[in-house]
Amino acid sequence: MLVTTTENVTGYQVVEVKGQVFGVVVRSRGLAGNIMASLRSIFGGEITEYTQLLEEARRHAIDRMVKNATMMGANAIVMMRFDSAEIGQSMSEIVAYGTAVKLEKREG
Numbered sequence: 407m408l409v410t411t412t413e414n415v416t417g418y419q420v421v422e423v424k425g426q427v428f429g430v431v432v433r434s435r436g437l438a439g440n441i442m443a444s445l446r447s448i449f450g451g452e453i454t455e456y457t458q459l460l461e462e463a464r465r466h467a468i469d470r471m472v473k474n475a476t477m478m479g480a481n482a483i484v485m486m487r488f489d490s491a492e493i494g495q496s497m498s499e500i501v502a503y504g505t506a507v508k509l510e511k512r513e514g
Contacts, residue, residue: 407472408482408509415482417512424478424506429470431463434497460498464488467502480506 408415467488475483486504493499 407475407480409468409472409486409504410482410484411486413485415484415509418482418509419512420484420507421510422508424475424480424508426503427471427475427478427480427483427506428501428503429467429472429474431467431470431500432493432497433459433463433500460490460500463498463500464502467500471502471504475506478506480508482507482509 468486471483471486483504484507486502489501489503491499
């Protein structure tokens with residue numbers, strides 16, 4: 407399935423809008439990860455524990471969004487975006503969302 411942040415896809419046209427689609431993931435870093443991240447924050451630099459957590463959460467959110475769009479009968483998602491929020495002090499919510507559509511190749 408094509409997932410794009412743009413509204414239009416070169417060479418294709420939207421023939422049907424299926425509707426809004428999203429995928430949600432809520433993740434928590436374990437106690438050991440939080441301790442390591444806290445220690446790293448003292449010295450500065452990238453906190454790889456959180457970077458890995460958020461990269462994985464984004465991938466899972468996209469996977470869930472694609473699954474939902476497939477169930478709606480879409481073959482593409484346009485205008486895809488991410489949103490995120492903190493829940494408490496140790497959890498992150500990641501949402502991937504966009505518009506599920508049916509695309510067809512343009513003639514000529």
